[in-house]
Amino acid sequence: MELIDGNQSIATDDCLSTAVGEPLSRKEAETLATALKAVADPTRLQLLSMISGSPSSEACVCGLTEALDLTQPTISHHLKVLVDAGFLTRDKRGRWAWYAVVPDRLDVLRSLLP
Amino acid sequence: MELIDGNQSIATDDCLSTAVGEPLSRKEAETLATALKAVADPTRLQLLSMISGSPSSEACVCGLTEALDLTQPTISHHLKVLVDAGFLTRDKRGRWAWYAVVPDRLDVLRSLLP
DNA sequence: ACCTCACATAGATGACTGTCTATGCAATAT
């Protein structure tokens, strides 16, 4: 074991300073990861950007399906994921379902990133 | 087709306002989704929080493995994912590999969220 | 030289995910 300035060691038997910061609790980490997973998909990111960029920040499935070269059930599936994760709300009006972004949900996500 | 005030319609054959905002380009969306996927895992979030909370914002695998009830190869795997995605750097010193957080990488991610 | 230790890599496996087709349902139009 070779010492330098009496404190720091370059090569030693032990790692020393195995001390690491307290991790995020497993439960917090899982909650945050679940929210991130909902957003970590290219199609869902496109959906969010399209809806938030729409006239009244809402859009129906028809327009979204036309813009994204995917089948309507696939779009519906992604929208459901975003609703379940709290990023969108769904409002059925007549024959159409209108989706709107939940205003501060993404900001909350941003603030929770470590 | 029933009209109200000559412009807005409550019930009509067409959705009207199928106009949606321009989506994020597919390529941008995929790049962002790839970065988000790297972070959207509870174990990797815990690793990030532990490393950034460590004395000199760096930690070696030994300490991380002890804290997270997972096998060492699994921790190594997650660390590699984070390095590949640009969230961590790896510095091999002697027998130990020290991982450090890339300072502004998470901020970039935050700013890219739609 | 040889052994030990810290970490990485390889391969296997069960679980999850994104997409599709097929179908159901409720609201509107005829």
Added chain:
DNA sequence: ATATTGCATAGACAGTCATCTATGTGAGGT
């Protein structure tokens, strides 16, 4: 009443992922 339309749900399938055990590698210690 019946047909049509917009959307959701169900089920199937291929690809990806998180984890494990087993093994390789390179630096240090003896």
